[in-house]
Amino acid sequence: MDQRVSFITLAVADVAASRAFYVDGLGWKPIFEADDVLMLPVADRVILSLWSVEGFTAEIGEAPASGVAPLTLAHNLATPAEVDAVLAEAAALGARVHPAQHREWGGYSGYFADPDGFRWEIAVNPGDTGKFVLPT
Incomplete structure (x- = not known):
């Protein structure tokens, strides 16, 4: 396996609120948007994916932990x-x-x-x- 990271996916409670913060507020440019996901390029060949908790849970089969992420x-x-x-x-x-x-x-x-x-x-x-x- 190559030593690299291509996507960083964070489960978010409200994709619209995340969009308001990152896109409308900080001025970041998305490369993909849907109701349950927002993808933002953050480095050469690295994407930050902000995915609804529901979509995240359905995909990986387990709900994310609550509290401060480690x-x-x-x-x-x-x-x-x-x-x-x-x-x-x-x-x-x-x-x-x-x-x-x-x-x-x-x-x-x-x-x-x-x-x-x-x-x-x-x-x-x-x-x-x-x-x-x-x-x-």
């Missing part, structure tokens, strides 16, 4: 000012925001929760994360 999605930026601007934009859209701060590992990051509580880390990392190369 994962974060990350968006890396070049400067602390950019981090603060994205967190402010998310807050203006009604997201719960944990303000950015300088971290022990050398970066600067904060978090926001989307309408379903999925946590996005907005960060400046001390290394060059834009040049990761997959092993061959």
Whole structure:
């Protein structure tokens, strides 16, 4: 099996609310939309799929767990000012925001929760994360 991720699928309570947040609010461009799913390109050959809980459950055969998901999605930026601007934009859209701060590992990051509580880390990392190369 190739070492890669092509889709990240999140089960959401209300696809329309997710669309309002990501598309209408943040300005992201969908590549596919239906009543129960919204697909957004988030990297070269990577799609974020926001799927209704009902569709998600029917497909995988089990309902998702409730509560804070034990994962974060990350968006890396070049400067602390950019981090603060994205967190402010998310807050203006009604997201719960944990303000950015300088971290022990050398970066600067904060978090926001989307309408379903999925946590996005907005960060400046001390290394060059834009040049990761997959092993061959």
